[in-house]
Amino acid sequence: MNTSFAPEFHTDHNVYILGAGYSAEARLPVMSNFLSVMQKVRVAGSLAKDEKEAIDQLLQFRLELAGASNRINLDLDNIETLFSLTASQIMEGGHILDKTDRLRSKIQLAIGATLNYCQNEYYELPISSREDRTFGPDGVALDFFDFSAGIMSGTLGALKGNQNQENTIISFNYDTLLEDSFSKNQIYFSYGYGMPRSKSQDLLLVPDVPGQRNCVTLLKLHGSLNWSETPIKGADGLAVNIYKDYKELRTKSPDRIPTLMPPWWKKDPTGFTTSSWANAAKKLQTATRIIIIGYSLPVTDQYVKYLLGAGLSKNISLSSVWVVNNNAHAMKSVKSTFSPSFANIIFPRPMRAREFFYGSETSGNYLEAINRKPEPN
Known part of the structure; x- marks a missing residue:
């Protein structure tokens, strides 16, 4: 044996x-409501300049893809769909396309800034509001x-x-x-x-x-x-x-x-x-x-x-x-x-x-x- x-x-x-x-x-967004939370963070959050630009470019990318959703069933309100689309474009032709590679970095930063903001909001809550357990x-x-x-x-x-x-x-x-x-x-x-x-x-x-x-x-x-x-x-x-x-x-x-x-x-x-x-x-x-x-x-x-x-x-x-x-x-x-x-x-x-x-x-x-x-x- x-x-x-x-x-x-x-x-x-x-x-x-x-x-x-x-x-x-912790009141962090899930994938289906991530974009709406990201928009609220963009309005209310004290973000760095590059974080604001990253969120703006992600929302613009979603707008550009609206035409594609008329041809194929895509959930453009789901952040994972947008992220996956940039990844598939990066691999097109077997090489990295500079534009989509930069866009992928912007999406990474936009997601990071949103989650960090939401995490910090949670940590600022009193412990009694954070499902405390003695x-x-x-x-x-x-x-x-x-x-x-x-x-x-x-x-x-x-x-x-x-x-x-x-x-x-x-x-x-x-x-x-x-x-x-x-x-x-x-x-x-x-x-x-x-x-x-x-x-x-x-x-x-x-x-x-x-x-x-x-x-x-x-x-x-x-x-x-x-x-x-x-x-x-x-x-x-x-x-x-x-x-x-x-x-x-x-x-x-x-x-x-x-x-x-x-x-x-x-x-x-x-x-x-x-x-x-x-x-x-x-x-x-x-x-x-x-x-x-x-x-x-x-x-x-x-x-x-x-x-x-x-x-x-x-x-x-x-x-x-x-x-x-x-x-x-x-x-x-x-x-x-x-x-x-x-x-x-x-x-x-x-x-x-x-x-x-x-x-x-x-x-x-x-x-x-x-x-x-x-x-x-």
Whole structure:
């Protein structure tokens, strides 16, 4: 028997897959209302000159595409559609077209400026308005992201003492809500094996070591607000710099533009997120539980089906798949991705992320079901 591809059995490896519905708990826009929020930010926000110009050019690009939507069914109010269209034009003829390449950079900056503005608005709210939860004997107030980050990283309360657990977060979101919570609560994390080290002293980023289980792995498959392209490849072979957050990137990055990738079928033509996708497939091979939160598997992101297929084809550990989404259409889309043979281990939960993590008298406590119910130290 050839054991070179034999999968490893894990008894307590949670893999969380996060979509825009998770970040919506911070009132961040989802893809369908992103443009309208961006317009409000452009009116109200104290943005830099290049950020304003980037938003203006994106809105002009949408206007120019209105004619195309008369010929083919395109949702031009969805930011992912616009982003994917620029990416497909970049690859036209097998070479990068300068105009569309510049436009792609403008879209990256416009998205970055909008998300950063919305994140800062959320952080300025009093904690009582941020879905706070008291925890521990001293009744310490944690906002939703501090609480959920502590759960998913396995570091909240007595969870930290569980040496057998492994935790992986696969995120399709550009924002840095998780990184901010990790930094705030002194939670060390990794962006995955082969990813560059951080340029920031303040980001608690550690290199991923194969077999390592003592820190959470955060895999961002579409890039991140705190990643920036660089013309010079590092020792890891990746031409990307990592900063603490968008603000530091805008101060220290050479091009001052976040590296964000559209959810299109070819994925990252420049190769920045290749390591993240490879790491995600490998992590799925040993998942004990998969918890899909606020992710709708949009038509622009069908490549994810192949990622799940590649990972789960070698998985012998999977015991449950939780699908958490308060959108019935999205719930159906995600459920239909899995084979009927998985029907007895798929647990759909039509609810917001907040209700899944916090539980209620009517819905029960799901954290116990995924073996992450925190107890005070």
